[in-house]
Amino acid sequence: DIQMTQSPSSLSASVGDRVTITCRASQTISTYLNWYQQKPGKAPKLLIYGVFSLQSGVPSRFSGSGSGTDFTLTISSLQPEDFATYYCQQSYSTPIYTFGQGTKLEIK
Amino acid sequence: QVQLVESGGGVVQPGRSLRISCVASGFTFSDYAMHWVRQAPGKGLEWVAVISYDGSNKYYADSVKGRFTISRDNSRNTLYLQVYTLRAEDTAVYYCARDSRRYFDWLSNFDFWGQGTLVTVSS
Secondary structure, three states: OOOEEEEOOEEEEOOOOOEEEEEEEOOOOOOOEEEEEEOOOOOOEEEEEOOOEEOOOOOOOEEEEEEOOEEEEEEOOOOHHHOOEEEEEEOOOOOOOEEOOOEEEEEO | OOEEEEEOOEEEOOOOOEEEEEEEEOOOHHHOOEEEEEEOOOOOEEEEEEEOOOOOOEEEOOOOOOOEEEEEEOOOOEEEEEEOOOOHHHOEEEEEEEEOOOOOOOOOOEEEEOOOEEEEEOO
């Protein structure tokens, strides 16, 4: 089974900061990597699919990169509404879809 | 607008069964594969099961294989998850999520989610 490992598990940052979250797959997953945002008590929301593509309505301050086993989610200038938990997910090993353990982004 | 509304959660004794539902609206339900994803209290997301647009193909996480059954009724725009022989570790919020594709594959992502229904397994 493909394991997805995110780092860091938690992160403190300030409004306006540039933030990068990393996701590493235990084997190559090409570019079959999605990112989700989840706020407390709410359902997850799709942010980025296929490593790079922004879901409709997602602000352009979010971006994704990577291929193979190493991927990053970058928020170029943190806004108050961005404080949440972020999950990566691989779809390479369809029909098994594995999530990372999550990265909690908190206000410094 | 796309809406997914789960129901059927509650407190259940270990070893008992439960069926949870997800009613879809705002899109052609029969055109999309659907998933169940769960989240134990304070934990991360765990993919549980997927069903193709027509119900012909179903797959499960190893952790629930043989105990959970995913199904759908396209005439009722409803997705189901029948859970048998519940264990304490099945306690979680169960989300239904729409696949971006008709038939799940490498390009799949979960583009819309319901608000979830909480299943608590406790004596």
